[in-house]
Amino acid sequence: xxxxxxxLIACGGGVSADAVTNSPTNSAGAKPPAxxxxxxxxxEDIAKLAEGLKIAxxxxxxxxxxxxxxxxxxxxxxxxxxxxxxxxxxTLHMCSVGCKTAVSKDVKARLIELAG
Ligand SMILES: [Zn+2]
Numbered sequence: 064x065x066x067x068x069x070x071l072i073a074c075g076g077g078v079s080a081d082a083v084t085n086s087p088t089n090s091a092g093a094k095p096p097a098x099x100x101x102x103x104x105x106x107e108d109i110a111k112l113a114e115g116l117k118i119a120x121x122x123x124x125x126x127x128x129x130x131x132x133x134x135x136x137x138x139x140x141x142x143x144x145x146x147x148x149x150x151x152x153x154t155l156h157m158c159s160v161g162c163k164t165a166v167s168k169d170v171k172a173r174l175i176e177l178a179g
Contacts, residue, residue: 108175115174116153130155134173135162150174 116130122138123131132138135157142156146163149155150170157163166173 111175111178114178128153133158135166
Protein backbone atom coordinates (compact mmCIF):
# COMPACT_ATOMS: atom_id res chain seq x y z
CA UNK A 64 0.00 0.00 0.00
CA UNK A 65 3.06 2.27 -0.15
CA UNK A 66 2.11 3.61 -3.57
CA UNK A 67 -1.07 5.14 -2.16
CA UNK A 68 0.87 7.49 0.06
CA UNK A 69 2.34 9.87 -2.56
CA UNK A 70 -1.03 9.98 -4.29
CA LEU A 71 -2.77 11.04 -1.10
CA ILE A 72 -0.15 13.65 -0.46
CA ALA A 73 -0.55 14.96 -4.00
CA CYS A 74 -4.31 15.21 -3.56
CA GLY A 75 -3.99 16.98 -0.25
CA GLY A 76 -1.26 19.29 -1.41
CA GLY A 77 -3.48 21.44 -3.57
CA VAL A 78 -1.71 20.58 -6.83
CA SER A 79 -3.22 21.69 -10.09
CA ALA A 80 -5.50 19.44 -12.13
CA ASP A 81 -2.82 19.17 -14.81
CA ALA A 82 -0.33 17.77 -12.33
CA VAL A 83 -2.84 15.12 -11.22
CA THR A 84 -3.67 14.19 -14.82
CA ASN A 85 -0.01 13.79 -15.71
CA SER A 86 0.79 11.73 -12.64
CA PRO A 87 1.63 8.15 -13.56
CA THR A 88 0.10 6.95 -10.28
CA ASN A 89 -3.28 8.44 -11.19
CA SER A 90 -5.53 5.64 -12.42
CA ALA A 91 -8.79 7.50 -11.82
CA GLY A 92 -8.93 8.48 -15.50
CA ALA A 93 -9.45 4.87 -16.59
CA LYS A 94 -13.19 4.75 -16.11
CA PRO A 95 -15.12 1.70 -17.25
CA PRO A 96 -17.55 2.36 -20.14
CA ALA A 97 -20.72 3.30 -18.29
CA UNK A 98 -23.38 3.40 -20.98
CA UNK A 99 -22.34 0.86 -23.58
CA UNK A 100 -24.86 0.64 -26.44
CA UNK A 101 -24.16 -3.04 -27.02
CA UNK A 102 -26.87 -5.39 -25.78
CA UNK A 103 -26.18 -7.82 -22.98
CA UNK A 104 -25.26 -11.30 -24.07
CA UNK A 105 -27.94 -13.05 -22.09
CA UNK A 106 -29.15 -16.46 -23.31
CA GLU A 107 -32.41 -14.79 -24.30
CA ASP A 108 -30.62 -12.21 -26.44
CA ILE A 109 -28.48 -14.88 -28.12
CA ALA A 110 -31.64 -16.84 -28.98
CA LYS A 111 -33.31 -13.69 -30.31
CA LEU A 112 -30.21 -12.85 -32.32
CA ALA A 113 -30.32 -16.28 -33.98
CA GLU A 114 -34.05 -15.81 -34.57
CA GLY A 115 -33.49 -12.35 -36.07
CA LEU A 116 -30.76 -13.70 -38.36
CA LYS A 117 -33.13 -16.44 -39.52
CA ILE A 118 -35.92 -13.95 -40.23
CA ALA A 119 -33.55 -11.66 -42.13
CA UNK A 120 -32.08 -14.62 -44.04
CA UNK A 121 -35.54 -15.90 -45.01
CA UNK A 122 -36.73 -12.41 -46.02
CA UNK A 123 -35.12 -12.73 -49.44
CA UNK A 124 -36.83 -16.07 -50.11
CA UNK A 125 -33.82 -18.32 -49.56
CA UNK A 126 -32.29 -19.49 -46.29
CA UNK A 127 -28.70 -19.60 -47.50
CA UNK A 128 -26.89 -17.79 -44.67
CA UNK A 129 -26.80 -14.70 -46.85
CA UNK A 130 -29.18 -11.83 -46.13
CA UNK A 131 -29.70 -10.23 -49.53
CA UNK A 132 -31.95 -7.49 -48.15
CA UNK A 133 -30.54 -4.36 -46.50
CA UNK A 134 -30.95 -4.50 -42.73
CA UNK A 135 -30.35 -0.74 -42.63
CA UNK A 136 -33.52 -0.27 -44.68
CA UNK A 137 -35.52 -2.73 -42.54
CA UNK A 138 -35.03 -5.34 -45.32
CA UNK A 139 -36.85 -3.01 -47.74
CA UNK A 140 -33.93 -2.59 -50.14
CA UNK A 141 -31.73 -5.08 -51.95
CA UNK A 142 -28.25 -5.31 -50.49
CA UNK A 143 -24.97 -5.58 -52.33
CA UNK A 144 -22.09 -7.99 -51.66
CA UNK A 145 -19.65 -5.07 -51.68
CA UNK A 146 -21.36 -3.67 -48.56
CA UNK A 147 -21.46 -6.81 -46.46
CA UNK A 148 -21.13 -7.60 -42.78
CA UNK A 149 -20.68 -10.99 -41.17
CA UNK A 150 -22.71 -11.85 -38.08
CA UNK A 151 -22.33 -15.27 -36.48
CA UNK A 152 -21.64 -16.97 -39.82
CA UNK A 153 -24.38 -15.17 -41.73
CA THR A 154 -23.44 -12.58 -44.33
CA LEU A 155 -25.58 -9.45 -44.42
CA HIS A 156 -25.65 -7.41 -47.60
CA MET A 157 -26.38 -3.70 -47.16
CA CYS A 158 -27.48 -1.37 -49.96
CA SER A 159 -24.88 1.33 -49.34
CA VAL A 160 -21.84 2.35 -47.35
CA GLY A 161 -24.09 4.53 -45.21
CA CYS A 162 -26.34 1.63 -44.30
CA LYS A 163 -23.36 -0.62 -43.61
CA THR A 164 -21.85 2.00 -41.29
CA ALA A 165 -25.15 2.54 -39.48
CA VAL A 166 -25.92 -1.16 -39.16
CA SER A 167 -22.41 -2.14 -38.06
CA LYS A 168 -22.79 0.06 -34.98
CA ASP A 169 -25.66 -1.97 -33.55
CA VAL A 170 -26.17 -4.91 -35.88
CA LYS A 171 -26.98 -7.36 -33.07
CA ALA A 172 -29.49 -4.99 -31.48
CA ARG A 173 -31.22 -4.59 -34.86
CA LEU A 174 -31.42 -8.34 -35.36
CA ILE A 175 -32.75 -8.86 -31.84
CA GLU A 176 -35.33 -6.15 -32.58
CA LEU A 177 -36.30 -8.01 -35.74
CA ALA A 178 -37.04 -11.13 -33.71
CA GLY A 179 -39.32 -9.05 -31.53
ZN1 LIG B 1 -30.06 0.30 -46.90
